[in-house]
Amino acid sequence: MKISHFSAFFALSLMALQGCTSLPAKQSAPNWQVATMLNSHEKVVYSSHTNKHYLIQVATIGKKPANGYPIIYVLDGNAFFGVATSIAQMNHDKPSEKNPKSLMVVGIGYTTGRAFDIPNRTHDYTPPSKSYPTPKGEQTAFGGADYFHAFIADELEPMLDKEFGINPNHRTLIGHSYGGLFGLYLLMARSESFDNYVIASPSIWWNDKSILTHQNGIIATPNVKNILITLGEHELNARHRNPNTPTTLENSNAYLMSEFLKNKLPHTNVTFHFNPNQSHGENAYPSIIQGVNMAYQACKADSNC
Secondary structure: OOOOHHHHHHHHHHHHHHOEOOOOOOOOOOOOOOOOEOOEEEEEEEEOOOOEEEEEEEEEEOOOOOOOEEEEEEEOHHHHHHHHHHHHHHHHHOOOOOOOOOEEEEEEEEOOOOOOOHHHHHHHHOOOOOOOOOOOOOOOOOOOHHHHHHHHHHHHHHHHHHHOOEEEEEEEEEEEOHHHHHHHHHHHHOHHHOOEEEEEOOOOOHHHHHHHHHHHHOOOOOOOOEEEEEEEHHHOOOOOEOOOOOOOHHHEHHHHHHHHHHHHOOOOEEEEEEEOOOOOOOOHHHHHHHHHHHHHHHHHOOOOO
C-alpha cells in the first residue's frame, strides 16, 4: 500500500479543519482562545504502578455501542492523539459509510507539555532486561514496560470502562519507535493485553536486540486478530537490518519480525507495510492512518462491535 507525504499532511490538515471547535458565524471572541478537539476530553491520571502522572486524552466518536466502544490506545499521545482522532472521525463520517462504527481513541501522554517526553517514554516503553545500555542524552532509565502495562491494565482501562464503556474484544494499541518496541514486547510476553497491535518502526535494535530473548514466549491466543508492522523507506540503516549484509528490505529487523510472527501465529492476520519516502519519525503518521483504518475495519467485520 503506497503512502505518501500527502497522506500525513492530509491527516494533519483534517485535524486542523475538523478537530477543533469554532465560534458560530457572526460571533467573535475578544481574544484568541485555546483550541479544543471535538468530542474530546482530557485529565491527568496518577499511576501507583509507575509513580507517574499521565495526560489521558479521550475522543468518543459516534454513539456508545451496546457492547461498549472499541478502543484505540495511542502511545506518545501528546504528539499523535490528534492525528489518530481525525482519522477515526474521517472513517466514521465519510459519505460512503452506510453503517458507521463508533470508536474511542485514547492518547496516553505526559504532563510536561512536550510532544515527546524522552525520559519518561524511554523508561515506560522499554522491556525488562538483565542489563541495559548506558543512558544517552535525556535518557535516564530503562526497563519499565511491565509497570507501564500494569498502569494500562489495572488502572487506566478499568477507569475508562467505568466512565465510557469499552468493548473488551476490540482493543487496539498503536506504538511508534520505542512505543513499537513496547507493543512487540507485550505481544511476546502478554499477548492477551490487546486484540490488534500496530507496531510502527519498532526499535528492535535496542539493547543489542534483547527483545528477541522474549520471542519464544509468544503463544497463539485467539483474541489477537490483527498485527500491523511498518517501516519507512529511509529507515534501512544499521539499526534496522543485519549490519553484516547489504541493506535490503528483506533483511530489515521489522520485516524479519513480521515473517517470524506470520509463522508463529498462523491464525492471526499479520501485515507488513513498507512506507515509501518516510524517515523514522515521518513513518509514524502513515502508520497511524493504517492502524486506525485496520481497527475500524476489524470492528466492521464483527457484528458484535
